[in-house]
Amino acid sequence: MPEEREIRIQRLNALREQGIDPYPNSVERTHTIENVLTHFDQYAGPEGDFALVGRVRLLREMGKAAFAKIEDGTGAIQVYFRINDLGEESYRVLKLLDLGDFIEARGFLFVTRTGERTLHVKGWRVIGKGLRPLPEKYHGLEDKELRQRKRYLDLIANGEEVKTVFETRSRVISAMRRFLESQGYLEFETPILQPLYGGATARPFITHHNTLDRDLYLRIAVELYLKRLIVGGFERVYEIGRNFRNEGIDRSHNPEFTMMECYQAYADYNDMMKLVEEMIAYIAQEVKGTTRVIYQGTEINLTPPWPRIPLLEAIHKYTGIDVNAFPDRESLAAEMHAKGYIVDPKLGRGRLIDDLKGEMFRKGIPELKQAIFLIDYPLDVSPLTKRHRTHSGLVERFQPFIGGLETGNSFTELNDPLDQRARFEDQMKQKSQGDEEAQVLDEDFLEALEIGMPPTGGVGIGVDRLAMLMADQESIRDVILFPTMRKTAEEQITEI
Template identity: 80%
Template structure:
């Protein structure tokens, strides 16, 4: 590559010596390639004049004529250069072009004797000189980590296949926004830099504001500020935005990720389950044309209603552990280890139950790969959730799962400020025992609750995981254009 780059730099210098600007300020395109291909028959002929632009993907010279293939964001077309049309000096400059350069070509449209739709060049201009070679177009870029690390090469080498993933991601967000807007929700924006993090069980990233001389946190959840808006009188609000959690990286986790959170006054978790299943079915219909999708070889029916399965019942059925028979952390941990599950004694009983839930899904049980809700969670892992109206020790919380992926988290929101304070205090005790992800006590949020918040339902959905499902991608890194990556071997040295 070093030799190739040196050759291109020499060509760049030659162009400049000839008075050619290799990086002009603008392009004078009259049509996209897709435009002329769509109406080719009616536009073709020697009297036409079209200016197309694109990246050179193929280039071959044959004496007094040359052929190229250029590609813009809409398609590709062959270009025919001839010395008699361009003049000897301009034609010689073709030798200074490389694959990957961007050019602008003006000419007329015709079909070659081999049936190739072609732009016959009357003039051309270099728009940008590429100094590094492109990945091989027809073998693609197969190194998955390189595709994720250098997404621009992935998009160049793998073309429509790679681009389609991010088109699906965009359409997923657009459909979600349309559903919420059509159902009376107001989109808002809340701080990403926060004086105190909260709303989730996670470790934060910490930064420092020089002027204020104070540490701030990148938000781990949107929740607490949206609830403040409910307190203030909004009845339906949502935000689609970035969250940041200082956690590990795997197929379903990236430290920087996109969430949608929405809150609805005078609603509970039953209302939010209905909203979620209807919204995701709507998204699938808009993005895929059907409420049936295929994810990693499994056909999934997203048509509402989805099954509602109590969490503890599911754990008993799929792990063989009836957690209600183990009323404290130590006894549950002993049983988990006896059955081959890991059990960290720094965690609470509720967190151990949460670990069992994860282990249950890792078993690849077919019925757990369909769309479903797990409902009614332990109180001590749900510090922002209202206690269950009929089941002591549990809360009105659910999580949607699709294709074995946990896609979100939702509650009947806790609006009793005294109960909320007690929950925060319990979380602080868990922190003191070594649980670094336990939530912190937020006095300002408690003050807002004391003003009064109506009964409220809320949901947070992971946009990246929904994109994984809609685009049928195995890893979250495949649906984030520029995911967080580990250092390369060179960077570690």
Template identity: 75%
Template sequence: MAEERDIRIQHLEALRKLGINPYPNAVERTHSIADVIKDFDTLAGPDKSYTLVGRIRLLREMGKASFAQIEDGTGRIQVYIRINDIGADTYQLLKLLDLGDFIQVSGFLFYTRTGEKTLHVQSLRVLSKSLRPLPEKYHGLEDRDTRQRKRYLDLIANGDEIKNIFVTRSRMITAMRQFLDNEHFVEVETPILQPLYGGANARPFTTHHNTLDRDLFLRIAIELYHKRLLVGGFERVYEIGRNFRNEGIDRSHNPEFTMIEFYMAYADYNHTMALVENMLAFIAQQVKGSTHITYQETDIDLAPPWKRYPLLDAIHQFTGIDVRKYPDRDSLAAEMRARHFEVDPRLGYGRLIDDLKSAMFRQGHPELRQALFLVDYPEDVSPLTKQHRSLPGLVERFQPFIGGLECGNAYTELNDPLDQRARFEDQARQRAQGDDEAQVLDEDFLEALEVGMPPTSGVGLGIDRLAMLLANQESIRDVILFPTMRKTAEEQS
């Protein structure tokens, strides 16, 4: 690697000695490579000239004529370079070019004797000199850690396969906006730096603002600011933005991630369930051309209606534990241990139920691989949710699951300010007992609720996990261009 870099630097210096700027400011381009490939028969002919740009991916010098392949962001094309066409001085530049360099070429289009679509070069310029070699195309770039850590090499080596993942993600977000705009939602932006974090059970990242001389938190959820907007008179709002949670990294978690949250007044969780399943079916149709997707070898139909499972019934069905028979933490913990489930001594009753929920999905039952809603959760793990209208001790909350992945969280939102204060105070007690993900009491939010918030339902959905599903990727790091990574051995030393 070092030796090849030295050779490339020598080529760079040789170009400069010839009076050639290897990093010029101005670039000319008349067509993308995809454009000329698509309309090749119409554009071809010696009386027409086109200017293309791209990275050199192949270079074969053959005496007085050479072939190369260049690639831009849309495709790849062969170019034919003759000393008689560009002159001896320019032709000698080929000896100073390396794979990975960017060039600008002008000329006419023709077919070679083997039928290859080709640009016959009549002028050539260097646009950018590459000082490091590209990943070997023959072997590809297969090390997953390197691919995620150095995405630029991954994109070069694995081309369309990787780009298509992120094109899918982009089209998914575009379709999401289209659906919500059509449903008369207004897109808003709310603070990422917050004086107090809330809206989810998670640990925050803390930073310090020097001028104000105060600590601030990177938001863990968007929710509480959206509810303030509903207090102020907005009826339907949504936001696609970054959240930050100081938590572990695994195949479905990254400390920095993207969520969409939307809230609508005069609605409950039944309305939101219908909206979510219709929106995700619409997105799949727009992005994949069908409501059927394949995720990790499972065919999943996102067409509504999705199956609804009451949470406690599902836990009983898939783990064998009937939570209703164990009405307190100690009895439930004992039964979990008896059935060989791990029990965290710091967690309360509701959080143990949440652990059982996660355990049942880890078992991989085929029925739980489809698109479904889990509904009706324990009150003490849902501090922002209205009590269930007919099931004491439960709240009107649901979570969508697709392919075994938890994709979001939604409620009939709690708008009783006195009940909300009592829930926050209970969360404070849980924090005192060691649950550092319990929510903090937010006086400003409670004051807003006391002004009055209409009946409301809202949902937060994980953009990254939805991208995993639509792009059929096993890890969240494969759908984030630059995921958070652990230190390398070199960085640790």
């Protein structure tokens, strides 16, 4: 690699010595490659004049003629150089060309004797010199971690396959926006740097503002700010944006991720269930052309309505633990230990229930791989949720699961400011006992609630996980262009 880079730099200098700028400020492109290939029969002929640009992917010289293949963002085409057309000086510059360089080529279109659609070049120039070699195109870039660390190489080497994944992600977000806007929702932007973090159970990232001389937090959720907008009089609001949680990295978690949260006044969690199943079915139809999608070998029917399964009933059925029979942390922890589950001594009863939910999905049960709602959660795990209207000890909360992936979270939102204060105080007690992910008490939000918030339903959907589903990708890192990665061995050695 260092030797080849030096050779390329020598060629770069040779271009400059000949008065050629290898990085011009502008280029001339009359058509994309896709356009000329689509209308080739109409455009072909010696009277044509087309200026195409692209990256050189193949290059072979045969004495007084040379062939190359160039590729832009829309396709690839063969180009043909001939010394009689270009003159010796321009043709000789081809010897300074490397695979990966960008060129501009002007000429007419014709078909070779082998049937290859080709641009016959009348004039050309280098418009971007590459100083490092491309990954081998035909063997691809197979190292998974390198593909994620250097996504630009992944896109070059594995082209269509990788581009399709990220085009799918983009279309998921566009379809989500169209659906929400069709339902009367308005999109807003709320602070990423926050004086207090809240709206979710997670550890935050902390930074410091020098001028204000105060610590600030990267948001872990947008919930509390969007609810302030509901208090202020907007009835349907949403935001699609980045959240940051100081947590581990695995196939479904990245510290920086994208969420959609929406809130609707005068609604409850039943309204939000209907919204979620209709929205995701709409997205699937727009992106995949069907509401039946294949995820990791399982066909999933996203057509509404989805099954509604009470959480505690599911835990009892699939783990053998009747949570209702163990009303405190100690008894539940003892039962989990007896059943062979790992018990974190720092977690309260609610977080242990959440762990049991995770164990349930790790069993690979077929019906839990379909699109389902788990509903009616214990109060212990839902500090921002309104109590259930008919079941004591439960709250009106649901989570959608698709393909075994938790894809969101939703509540009938708590709008009783005194109850909310008591829940925050209980969270602060859990934090003092060692639960680093417990929520903090937000006085400004409580003041907003005391002004008055109407009955409200809210939901958050993990955009990355929805993209995993629609693109049939096993890991969240395969649908995030530049995921957070552990240090390489070389970086660790450098630090030492």
